[in-house]
Amino acid sequence: MIENLRFGLSPVARATSRPSSPLSGTRLSTSPFLSPGELHALEGIVSPARSVRRGTDLIGEGERPDQLLIIARGWACRSTTTPRGDRQYPALLVPGDIGNLDSLLLDRLDYDVRTLTDALVTAMPRDRVLALIAEHPGIARTFTWLALVENVTLSKLTLSLGRRSARERLAHLLCELSARLGGEVGDESSFSYPLTQEHLADALGLTPVHVNRVMQRLRAEGVIATGLRTMTVPDMGRLREIGGFDPAYLHLRSPQDA
Amino acid sequence: MIENLRFGLSPVARATSRPSSPLSGTRLSTSPFLSPGELHALEGIVSPARSVRRGTDLIGEGERPDQLLIIARGWACRSTTTPRGDRQYPALLVPGDIGNLDSLLLDRLDYDVRTLTDALVTAMPRDRVLALIAEHPGIARTFTWLALVENVTLSKLTLSLGRRSARERLAHLLCELSARLGGEVGDESSFSYPLTQEHLADALGLTPVHVNRVMQRLRAEGVIATGLRTMTVPDMGRLREIGGFDPAYLHLRSPQDA
DNA sequence: CGGTTCGTTGAGGCCCATCAATCTATGTGG
DNA sequence: CCACATAGATTGATGGGCCTCAACGAACCG
Numbered sequence: 001m002i003e004n005l006r007f008g009l010s011p012v013a014r015a016t017s018r019p020s021s022p023l024s025g026t027r028l029s030t031s032p033f034l035s036p037g038e039l040h041a042l043e044g045i046v047s048p049a050r051s052v053r054r055g056t057d058l059i060g061e062g063e064r065p066d067q068l069l070i071i072a073r074g075w076a077c078r079s080t081t082t083p084r085g086d087r088q089y090p091a092l093l094v095p096g097d098i099g100n101l102d103s104l105l106l107d108r109l110d111y112d113v114r115t116l117t118d119a120l121v122t123a124m125p126r127d128r129v130l131a132l133i134a135e136h137p138g139i140a141r142t143f144t145w146l147a148l149v150e151n152v153t154l155s156k157l158t159l160s161l162g163r164r165s166a167r168e169r170l171a172h173l174l175c176e177l178s179a180r181l182g183g184e185v186g187d188e189s190s191f192s193y194p195l196t197q198e199h200l201a202d203a204l205g206l207t208p209v210h211v212n213r214v215m216q217r218l219r220a221e222g223v224i225a226t227g228l229r230t231m232t233v234p235d236m237g238r239l240r241e242i243g244g245f246d247p248a249y250l251h252l253r254s255p256q257d258a
Numbered sequence: 259m260i261e262n263l264r265f266g267l268s269p270v271a272r273a274t275s276r277p278s279s280p281l282s283g284t285r286l287s288t289s290p291f292l293s294p295g296e297l298h299a300l301e302g303i304v305s306p307a308r309s310v311r312r313g314t315d316l317i318g319e320g321e322r323p324d325q326l327l328i329i330a331r332g333w334a335c336r337s338t339t340t341p342r343g344d345r346q347y348p349a350l351l352v353p354g355d356i357g358n359l360d361s362l363l364l365d366r367l368d369y370d371v372r373t374l375t376d377a378l379v380t381a382m383p384r385d386r387v388l389a390l391i392a393e394h395p396g397i398a399r400t401f402t403w404l405a406l407v408e409n410v411t412l413s414k415l416t417l418s419l420g421r422r423s424a425r426e427r428l429a430h431l432l433c434e435l436s437a438r439l440g441g442e443v444g445d446e447s448s449f450s451y452p453l454t455q456e457h458l459a460d461a462l463g464l465t466p467v468h469v470n471r472v473m474q475r476l477r478a479e480g481v482i483a484t485g486l487r488t489m490t491v492p493d494m495g496r497l498r499e500i501g502g503f504d505p506a507y508l509h510l511r512s513p514q515d516a
Numbered sequence: 517c518g519g520t521t522c523g524t525t526g527a528g529g530c531c532c533a534t535c536a537a538t539c540t541a542t543g544t545g546g
Numbered sequence: 547c548c549a550c551a552t553a554g555a556t557t558g559a560t561g562g563g564c565c566t567c568a569a570c571g572a573a574c575c576g
Contacts, residue, residue: 080414080417081417082421082426083502086421086422087421088421090413101406101409102406104402105291105402105403106509108506110413110414110506110507111413134395137392140391144362144363144398144401144402144405145364147402147405147406148359148360148362148363148364151359151409152368152369154415154416155336155338155348155349155369155412156368158338158346158412158419159340159344159346159348161416161463162419163463165532166531168340196553196555198554205421206532207533208554209533209534209556212555212557213532213556213557215555216555244342251364251366424563424564454523456522465566466523467524467525467564467565467567468564470525471524471525471564474523474524
């Protein structure tokens, strides 16, 4: 149990169980730089969870949020829009993710944060986070580390959007979600999947219609199976090959690290 | 001159003059969090400049660099590749940019850093940067700030790659380069432009052939004019409208800040 | 002056967008 | 319990933006 506090719950537990403390199972808690005491200090400034309906804007572009949002339960996204109104999600946010890391040091928010499902959201006041950063080197490094990992993830996303076909993009995204949600057991994977095909389209830079056709083909080939808000992948190796996916860029804690 | 040390050279000077000290005109030096003393401390750990030919890999994916590279002169890029071999540049690096910020805290590099032109490259040993970060809060914040600004830039890039047409993408990228290189005077802009159409294609997720056709049209319409390794834009408002460009996301120091 | 790199042009085709309709599941009020 | 509304998935027809393949031109350089 002490081990869990130090290193985060196991991936499977992260995806399914209710947090026992405000930050357990959170992206923050997986930092290799955070001591148990520092994690505890951070937990002291987390606000009570707020319940929000799906499709609500938590914060919008141009605002100056004074809090960092944590998606405690449910899914959300960062969303950007062209002047013409076309949407693109630079990031899907799953339970434990921070919605607006930038607000730590940047005044103006450059994207929207919107829930994709009903969700529970907590927050950390920016000023108090900055105060903790000043006192605890591990906390400071943790936030920098989070930003750097996000950089890499976004860089790999540009590769998908710029160079991969719709089929490859979808496979790659599903591989990433599987790895982040931690539902992999052997070759098989099964993970929470509450997305609409329109959500997927906005994450992949495609139209919902085309997402539909591509998904159907993957289903027909037996590569994926969709159940009740659940995605099952019988052979992750196959999906990885289709998507050209290598999980190294996610910088997840490998099993032997714990 | 003191002002220049504190706030970085003016944009025009950044693009054209030779640095008077190792970090002047650098992305680092534009941090709102860096005191003159801290900048000086950083300058103390910068290695002498190394001269490299265009097209050379400075570091490659999978390596574990112990230095942060600074492009002092010339252009470079971060480059990612699909297993099939298709390339995408998540970032173009212009003089003053850091090539592998991730290496500050991430062991494994997830992309290549390659020069696009002949270049001068300096470096800061990672361990010494970490030591300075531990001592100087402004330096710590500066690196986090750099990572967060990169995040926003990458997020906006996903919008271009996912949702904008080739014409819009090109216009948007040129707007960004113009803003970063700081060649804008009134409505007009003129800035260094050493890119090949193939480089552009890898930055935009297009083929060189199509980049060529789109550029020709912009030239024919008088929106841009290409000279000797120089791009001239007579009416930035026009180009911004085509690309749907709003410079806010770059978080550049606005003129009145200085 | 021959080689190399880069820009340009043309023909043809495919992937994915667009537009529109239908089907299904879920929920809601009477 | 049914009529109806709504959201999301599905299907079909058509078209266009960009890719692919290929060749040629232009600039630069040792």
